[in-house]
Amino acid sequence: MNFKQFIVFLHYITQRDYRFFRPFFEWYATTENEEKTVKEWLDVPFVLKEKEEWIERANHFSIRAYERELRAANIQVIAYTHPLYPPLLRHTFDPPALLYAQGDVSLLTSALVAIVGSRKATSYSTEGIRTIMPALLEERYTVVSGMAQGADRMAHEEAVRQKVRTIAVLGHGMYNTYPKHHRALQQYLKTHELVISEYPPSMKPRRWMFPKRNRIIAGMSEGIIVTEAERNSGTMSTVDYALSHGRTIFAYPGPFTNPLHEGPNALIEQGAIPVISPTQIQEMLRKEREINRGIYNNS
Structure with a gap:
């Protein structure tokens, strides 16, 4: 999976806000379409207590199927780093890492x-x-x-x-x-x-x-x-x-x-x-x- 897919997967199983995801966004700031496994994406220089649990859950999660489900429902995922993320919300102290959006x-x-x-x-x-x-x-x-x-x-x-x-x-x-x-x-x-x-x-x-x-x-x-x-x-x-x-x-x-x-x-x-x-x-x-x-x- 690419970095966006990894973030969507991790958010799906944790529902945490930007403070948790910030190190990932910063560490992978220059990553675009590189493909890695969840285990490889989690190989980062900061502490992740549930790392093994998340790797195990990835074995039972299909990001492709989840993306098809979202597309069928016309749901877009707007990450904190996305150009359409609300500008003022980005400047709050606890913004959402992702927004699920239906519509315009x-x-x-x-x-x-x-x-x-x-x-x-x-x-x-x-x-x-x-x-x-x-x-x-x-x-x-x-x-x-x-x-x-x-x-x-x-x-x-x-x-x-x-x-x-x-x-x-x-x-x-x-x-x-x-x-x-x-x-x-x-x-x-x-x-x-x-x-x-x-x-x-x-x-x-x-x-x-x-x-x-x-x-x-x-x-x-x-x-x-x-x-x-x-x-x-x-x-x-x-x-x-x-x-x-x-x-x-x-x-x-x-x-x-x-x-x-x-x-x-x-x-x-x-x-x-x-x-x-x-x-x-x-x-x-x-x-x-x-x-x-x-x-x-x-x-």
């Missing part, structure tokens, strides 16, 4: 903005998302969200309705859908937009996967727009990760008597930009694009 992979290098919020989001989120979408369309932003119930689904569906490109980041493998009643939405997005995951396609959803998914949403986006969220929620973990990487946070202000506005109101109190009009968010996103221009140009 060119969207990965477009200007991205995340829309996130509560699974219990109300019509307030629906109206807010609908109102800002024309500004995102004019600025040619792609909307990123997690295809969860509530605000995520609203963001994807409104983007589709207003012809804004959108990316769904899954917290599980692509052969699965969560929640299950989003099956039609996932099918549409993988056909007409883009669906990505850091997990091999057969991985079923587990509770711990969704917080990890949130770091991808935050890491690949220039800014995060928060509609409604309780103070202690998964949405706020996405925001915390975004803040740790210097992303700009936008939040919809709302009545302090509603628990779903506690999160956004607290963010505004801490310095997030309150969303007061489409024009205002459009101007702020233009500034973000200028700030990040160097990363896009040098990725």
Whole structure:
């Protein structure tokens, strides 16, 4: 197998992030199409405790069959070193080593903005998302969200309705859908937009996967727009990760008597930009694009 096939195999059996794979990428930086066995690829000058286990597992794994399976499902593998790997995500401290992608992979290098919020989001989120979408369309932003119930689904569906490109980041493998009643939405997005995951396609959803998914949403986006969220929620973990990487946070202000506005109101109190009009968010996103221009140009 060549180096890319080796990395796909090793990721399939370990599901580890870039910190584990970094020595391999660096050690084999000049390798292109050289063919080696798994044992030969694992002959590296750094410690690999499970080396013998991986060699044994390679005896029961056909990379050719796995590649045929992925092609049949129209799944592409975008490694950390691939030109289409999202530029901002590459600069986070724990990026995925690989992304599995179904759909228009060119969207990965477009200007991205995340829309996130509560699974219990109300019509307030629906109206807010609908109102800002024309500004995102004019600025040619792609909307990123997690295809969860509530605000995520609203963001994807409104983007589709207003012809804004959108990316769904899954917290599980692509052969699965969560929640299950989003099956039609996932099918549409993988056909007409883009669906990505850091997990091999057969991985079923587990509770711990969704917080990890949130770091991808935050890491690949220039800014995060928060509609409604309780103070202690998964949405706020996405925001915390975004803040740790210097992303700009936008939040919809709302009545302090509603628990779903506690999160956004607290963010505004801490310095997030309150969303007061489409024009205002459009101007702020233009500034973000200028700030990040160097990363896009040098990725």
